[in-house]
Amino acid sequence: MSKVAIVTGGSSGIGRATSEALAKAGYKVVLSGRRQTELDNSEQLCLEAQPTKAPENILTVAGDVSNQEAVVALFKAAVDKFGRVDVVFNNAGIGAPDVAIEDLPVVTFDAVMAVNVRAAFLITQEAVRQFKVQQPQGGRLINNGSISAHVPRMNSAPYTMSKHAITGLTKCTQLDGRAFNIACSQIDIGNATTALGDTSAPKAQPSGHDLVEASFPVSDVADAVVYMSGLPLTTNVATMTIMATTMPSYIGRG
Template identity: 35%
Template sequence: MNEASKGGGRLAGKVAVITGAGSGIGRASAVLFASEGARVVCADISGQEDKTAAEIGENAVSVHVDVSNSGDVQRMIRTAVTSFGRLDVLFNNAGFSGQRGPITEIDEANFDSVVAVNLKGVFLGMKYGIAAMLAGGGGSVINTASASGLVGWKGLAAYSASKGGVVQITKAAALDFAKKGVRVNAICPGMAWTGLAGASESPTPPADLIPPQPLNRWGMPEELAAAALFLASDESSFITGTAIPVDGGYVAR
């Protein structure tokens, strides 16, 4: 841990819950938030949440969570409060892409699963997480949406629909709680080198696999984590209801 975690840093004194913390953007965010002084609840369904928490050390605990399950999400929020006394930051990051192909070929059960994790998971996180934040005087919610929720991606109808829903639920919740001390924003990754893209096989994207983004490269989990850190911190105190593309210029093309 660096010096920030010992009392200073941009998140000093804050308690954060991060879903999908076992890998990719979630893991990078958990490590970064802790390095900036936060105490972190690392939540995931993969089992890798334990590894992330162990890497951080005494300022982290892990929770095995299915974000589409109300009981699991309530337990996750309780863990933050019982372990660290409060909840200041909630990063609803867990998600998956689901089946690829045109709508006519998408299995109905797969569609339901994608929406349950990507959209209902955000709903449940905010339902129970914001209640805990209000008890402590406020906080910041960050939701992982996607560039696909802003422009749509061919062959990913269920994923695009779920992420478009995340954008809109973010805006609605921001209005609901703007006068109560809770800010709600979303980040919209473009094509980032995470497990969804193949990073589970290689930490570095192949040189010959360049996504169609104006910056002409993949986004990296640490870059998405940096955007989440800004929204979690007091530096973004006048920002709520936004869906920020962090996409190498993809949406602006």
């Protein structure tokens, strides 16, 4: 029987690429995002990628995952259609403008925390509820962290803080899920080419100069998530860092 995967932030970028890769690997895919038109585009890509070309194996659910009612509705729709959930890619996230910390509006900080932290918690909470009650019990949750959880960029306090929070959420879920056959992983991504992670423009370096940094295709992230998803629940990639090999300021001094 095909496994069922929920992907948040599935309307673009990493979420879209991962949804497509999961569909190609034979998963039934539930796409979540705020923009129905973009979800429809992702759905079409998934349909074209999957071996069976079966539209009944793809479901889109538009909504704001920082809203608890929307998260509950997402999981209900997935279970109503497919009967269970096996994998959740907790991927939805946003960044903040590259401005000095003293100039950042609090409303912008709150928006980042709502999507990157509150939504991730709500998705985890509902995933754990479903994993515990379904038979066979258990499932896999994969959190989208960031290299910023280890090494921040300049002027990135809200985003970096949010990704540190994801690391804490991952570790707690790994511990709390053990007794219920729940595996939790985190993938920390550095310089994948997406709309959110635009690597074409020079970026300020701690040394004071600007640099166009090395990047890598988002499809490599998608393939990594498919690999993690396919492991038996007795095996877990606790954390994975995937990055451009020559990305500066992470391994060694940049």
